[in-house]
Amino acid sequence: xxxxxxxxxxxxxxxxxxxxxxxxxxxxxxxxxxxxxxxxxxxxxxxxxxxxxxxxxxxxxxxxxxxxxxxxxxxxxxxxxxxxxxxxxxxxxxxxxxxxxxxxxxxxxxxxxxxxxxxxxxxxxxxxxxxxxxxxxxxxxxxxxxxxxxxxxxxxxxxxxxxxxxxxxxxxxxxxxxxxxxxxxxxxxxxxxxxxxxxxxxxxxxxxxxxxxxxxxxxxxxxxxxxxxxxxxxxxxxxxxxxxxxxxxxxxxxxxxxxxxxxxxxxxxxxxxxxxxxxxxxxxxxxxxxxxxxxxxxxxxxxxxxxxxxxxxxxxxxxxxxxxxxxxxxxxxxxxxxxxxxxx
Numbered sequence: 001x002x003x004x005x006x007x008x009x010x011x012x013x014x015x016x017x018x019x020x021x022x023x024x025x026x027x028x029x030x031x032x033x034x035x036x037x038x039x040x041x042x043x044x045x046x047x048x049x050x051x052x053x054x055x056x057x058x059x060x061x062x063x064x065x066x067x068x069x070x071x072x073x074x075x076x077x078x079x080x081x082x083x084x085x086x087x088x089x090x091x092x093x094x095x096x097x098x099x100x101x102x103x104x105x106x107x108x109x110x111x112x113x114x115x116x117x118x119x120x121x122x123x124x125x126x127x128x129x130x131x132x133x134x135x136x137x138x139x140x141x142x143x144x145x146x147x148x149x150x151x152x153x154x155x156x157x158x159x160x161x162x163x164x165x166x167x168x169x170x171x172x173x174x175x176x177x178x179x180x181x182x183x184x185x186x187x188x189x190x191x192x193x194x195x196x197x198x199x200x201x202x203x204x205x206x207x208x209x210x211x212x213x214x215x216x217x218x219x220x221x222x223x224x225x226x227x228x229x230x231x232x233x234x235x236x237x238x239x240x241x242x243x244x245x246x247x248x249x250x251x252x253x254x255x256x257x258x259x260x261x262x263x264x265x266x267x268x269x270x271x272x273x274x275x276x277x278x279x280x281x282x283x284x285x286x287x288x289x290x291x292x293x294x295x296x297x298x299x300x301x302x303x304x305x306x307x308x309x310x311x312x313x314x315x316x317x318x319x320x321x322x323x324x325x326x327x328x329x330x331x332x333x334x335x336x337x338x339x340x341x342x343x344x
Contacts, residue, residue, distance in 0.1 A: 016333035027339040052199040055245035059181040060204040062172035065145030070107040176208030183256035229279035236275035251294040300334040
């Protein structure tokens with residue numbers, strides 16, 4: 001498919017710069033695939049919009065303070081985004097500007113607790129392998145790391161205390177993501193209790209969101225894009241719950257595209273979801289046959305992104321673009337801190 005088929009015009013003022021005052025007060029656009037219909041709701045109505053017996057699956061990954069500012073040997077500023085730990089204590093990181101950070105280059109992270117880093121290697125697709133010379137990178141992130149807000153949020157270079165709370169889901173447990181699984185930002189403990197009170201199951205897996213998820217597609221053919229794998233852990237209890245729901249004809253409702261990718265990467269040859277601790281590799285484009293996920297709660301996504309392509313694969317490109325145009329006319333707020341959709 002042509003990449004230009006996944007474009008739409010978004011005025012800058014439609015990009016949410018802050019979350020809704022209350023998490024579940026965000027707006028929710030219901031996209032009904034069977035009827036081709038759109039309905040305006042709010043997130044706190046979700047328990048009434050789902051069915052008793054639905055199996056809701058969330059992503060409990062926690063965003064880490066992955067962004068670190070350093071200086072190179074000439075005193076020029078270098079920004080690092082630590083994306084993934086390696087087994088030897090080194091980390092894979094995105095580095096900007098990369099031309100100053102070839103293999104062997106040294107960096108200093110200034111402050112009361114100065115830290116020294118070394119670029120060990122440069123990978124072909126751009127990331128660097130980084131080691132700390134005077135301690136661990138885990139400690140570096142704890143002492144110097146900043147929350148990696150998306151660049152379309154104007155204050156991304158200076159996150160606030162409110163961001164540190166609101167750019168995490170209330171059920172975040174396992175640290176490892178460089179971006180929030182944003183559909184889950186709308187959930188509250190009360191909303192989760194109301195779901196369960198309506199006999200709607202809620203289960204959690206972990207997919208650590210990597211930077212590749214949010215990179216725009218650059219190949220002219222969508223199918224030519226390479227989407228890097230992400231770390232995932234699906235407990236046996238969650239796999240069993242999902243398989244039971246499918247066997248009994250109950251819907252599996254994914255909260256977020258990351259949860260969708262995790263679940264759709266998990267089935268074995270027999271179609272059953274397996275407990276899994278490894279990599280999620282599915283790249284979902286139109287024409288994909290969904291094997292696990294029946295419905296999806298997700299935010300509004302960037303043009304030319306693999307996330308927009310995924311929701312078009314589930315609901316159809318025409319219906320999704322129709323929904324996005326409706327959302328723009330109706331004043332919905334877009335992207336990470338914005339409103340949500342429910343695709344059924």
